[in-house]
Amino acid sequence: MNAGNDHIKLTYREALKQAIREALSKDDRVFLMGEDVGRYGGSFAVTKGLLQEFGPERIMDVPLSESGFVGAGIGAALSGLRPVVEVMTVNFSLLAMDQIVNNAATLLYMSGGQLNVPVVIRMSTGLGRQLAAQHSHSWEPMYAHIPGLIVLSAGTHGDARGMLLTALQSPDPVIIFEYTAMMNLEGTLPGHPETVNITKAGIIKEGKDISVITYGAGVYKSLDAANELSGSGIDAEVIDLRVLRPMDMETVFNSVKKTHRALLVEDAWGSVNIGAEVSARIMENVFYDLDAPVQRLCGAEVPMPYPKHMEDASVPQKEDIVAKLKKMLQHG
Amino acid sequence: MEKITVIPPSTTIDRRLGLNLLYQMMLIRRFEEKSAELYTKSKIRGFLHLYIGEEAVAVGVIQALTAEDNVLATYREHGHALARGMDAGVIMAEMYGKMEGCCRGRGGSMHLFDVGKRFFGGNAIVAGHLPMSVGMALASKKLKKSNITCCFFGEGAAAEGEFHESMNLAALWNVPLLMVCENNLYAMGTAIRYSHAVQELEKKGAAYGIESAAVNGMDVLEVEKAARAAVEKVRSTGKPFFLVCNTYRFRAHSMFDAELYREKSEVEEWKKQDPIPALRTKLMELQLITNNDIGSLEQKIENEVQQAVDFAEKGTLEPLEQLTRFVYSGPG
Numbered sequence A: 001m002n003a004g005n006d007h008i009k010l011t012y013r014e015a016l017k018q019a020i021r022e023a024l025s026k027d028d029r030v031f032l033m034g035e036d037v038g039r040y041g042g043s044f045a046v047t048k049g050l051l052q053e054f055g056p057e058r059i060m061d062v063p064l065s066e067s068g069f070v071g072a073g074i075g076a077a078l079s080g081l082r083p084v085v086e087v088m089t090v091n092f093s094l095l096a097m098d099q100i101v102n103n104a105a106t107l108l109y110m111s112g113g114q115l116n117v118p119v120v121i122r123m124s125t126g127l128g129r130q131l132a133a134q135h136s137h138s139w140e141p142m143y144a145h146i147p148g149l150i151v152l153s154a155g156t157h158g159d160a161r162g163m164l165l166t167a168l169q170s171p172d173p174v175i176i177f178e179y180t181a182m183m184n185l186e187g188t189l190p191g192h193p194e195t196v197n198i199t200k201a202g203i204i205k206e207g208k209d210i211s212v213i214t215y216g217a218g219v220y221k222s223l224d225a226a227n228e229l230s231g232s233g234i235d236a237e238v239i240d241l242r243v244l245r246p247m248d249m250e251t252v253f254n255s256v257k258k259t260h261r262a263l264l265v266e267d268a269w270g271s272v273n274i275g276a277e278v279s280a281r282i283m284e285n286v287f288y289d290l291d292a293p294v295q296r297l298c299g300a301e302v303p304m305p306y307p308k309h310m311e312d313a314s315v316p317q318k319e320d321i322v323a324k325l326k327k328m329l330q331h332g
Numbered sequence B: 001m002e003k004i005t006v007i008p009p010s011t012t013i014d015r016r017l018g019l020n021l022l023y024q025m026m027l028i029r030r031f032e033e034k035s036a037e038l039y040t041k042s043k044i045r046g047f048l049h050l051y052i053g054e055e056a057v058a059v060g061v062i063q064a065l066t067a068e069d070n071v072l073a074t075y076r077e078h079g080h081a082l083a084r085g086m087d088a089g090v091i092m093a094e095m096y097g098k099m100e101g102c103c104r105g106r107g108g109s110m111h112l113f114d115v116g117k118r119f120f121g122g123n124a125i126v127a128g129h130l131p132m133s134v135g136m137a138l139a140s141k142k143l144k145k146s147n148i149t150c151c152f153f154g155e156g157a158a159a160e161g162e163f164h165e166s167m168n169l170a171a172l173w174n175v176p177l178l179m180v181c182e183n184n185l186y187a188m189g190t191a192i193r194y195s196h197a198v199q200e201l202e203k204k205g206a207a208y209g210i211e212s213a214a215v216n217g218m219d220v221l222e223v224e225k226a227a228r229a230a231v232e233k234v235r236s237t238g239k240p241f242f243l244v245c246n247t248y249r250f251r252a253h254s255m256f257d258a259e260l261y262r263e264k265s266e267v268e269e270w271k272k273q274d275p276i277p278a279l280r281t282k283l284m285e286l287q288l289i290t291n292n293d294i295g296s297l298e299q300k301i302e303n304e305v306q307q308a309v310d311f312a313e314k315g316t317l318e319p320l321e322q323l324t325r326f327v328y329s330g331p332g
């Protein structure tokens, strides 16, 4: 890393916060709007203290009106500002879906290239702590379905801090997914926030035997599984897709060409998810490089149940990834 | 202009009603204090939203309903469930995530349902249940049933589009719906002055042609009287009614709230209006009850809550093989 940018330990939450602070400091057009981002201190304490630091014009608490304030963010973006709209969690973004799909994602195309919508919409996603069916959704696939959006998934500390800064440079609407379950997780990063690339997938761990392709909450889980297996002679490559739309397939194809096997891991429901798309594209493009069928580990297709044992059984765990990788390599 | 009824303070009360209201409020209070304790012991997980301070609203309103009427509430619904006559043990078991809970443990604190009691949640997307309540009232009308529907929600919910759509639909279709807004002045950390341009919420009824009233939600007798009058109107006219109960939440929004948004002194000031001692004092002054009555109520409630905890402790976890059961209605 850069000279004079010594590494520091920080939580995922702190990484998100540093990004917001940096964005607000760098550009006067940037402001944050969202439910309880100010006086409450952020529902996950990400924005705690920012109201005091930047004032209510730049840290705007909004009423419970998701369609209203997301739409207003889009309008402000059309009119020269750089709004960062926080939707408390992905679960509530459904109320704003019309604004995102029919306005943010469509205006540039529909207006024949006249209207750019440089809005950034952040939302936390995934299961948290036994929050049950209405508060545990993983809806990255739904957003990744929509042309016109750039959809990012911050599965690492570096992306939690870097993606926002790059997203704010985009002339097109960007959705950033942040992971509820990772807020307290510690990581190590350079001292100062830096922009990151938002067009490429990332190779989290290189390996030669099999490609584990994942994103979001799957990244550290898959990395843990891969590290555990390296002792037993299995050398898995872990790829974090990072950009769910438009997806960087080159990195995926190169990995599959090297390892000849792929396991796709995600928390979202299996039917019509990110893994389904990646699998199809592998078949279409690098089928003859495969030594075995592509396999997937996905969320069980149930509304999330509340009890711990059932919640755990509803998404792939590290142990499931380990078992699956072993099986795939034995049967290769 | 639709009229805004001003409810005069209650005048008549007898021993039986007084004791019953007091018992219900004390049961809710004790049940929730116990729940908070069990949360810190990790027996209960997920989100836990306490109703402490607001008991007079659920108890007063539900008192005015019949067993055939439909009740819908939010995620802050332990009080409503108990007031509706749901068994404390079954609710506690649900919060323990046990099979013996009202929803087999799948819902937890935020999703209590009991069709037998015509208690329809337990809804955790703010304002998500309001349109459903309109539909339930519409069904009563179409099926020529005499029951009405009663829907509870917070003042935060009244900022959502679904509130406004529901109010309009209810009035447009003339359906027997009692909309009860529990205005506790805060939506998480957002004070009503930051979420409503017009803070006298009862005024909103007029815009839709819905008769409205506001009542002191810290006085169970006033609430009961106002609710009885409102229910009577809804039943006799078949039209909706909007009842605003002004109240206050004594505890944090949920177990994750540092309460940065309000002064401790404000909370202490409101505690002086605590509905439980207020009713107790009133009943004593009127010589309708004695200290002995209070003692035996406390004992009865202590036993009931302890039995609820024992029941939950002894409960069993749903076997994982049943994870996908009830995603659809067929055998699963």
Ligand SMILES: Cc1ncc(C[n+]2csc(CCOP(=O)(O)OP(=O)(O)O)c2C)c(N)n1
Pocket (backbone or CB within 6 Å): A035, A064, A066, A088, A092, A095, B074, B076, B124, B125, B126, B127, B153, B154, B155, B156, B157, B158, B184, B186, B187, B188, B253
């Ligand atoms: C649509 C939606 N947006 C945001 C949330 C997160 N949230 C849960 S409760 C709450 C505050 C609701 O306040 P209010 O309606 O006044 O009810 P109270 O909690 O005060 O009883 C918020 C913002 C949610 N559950 N649903």
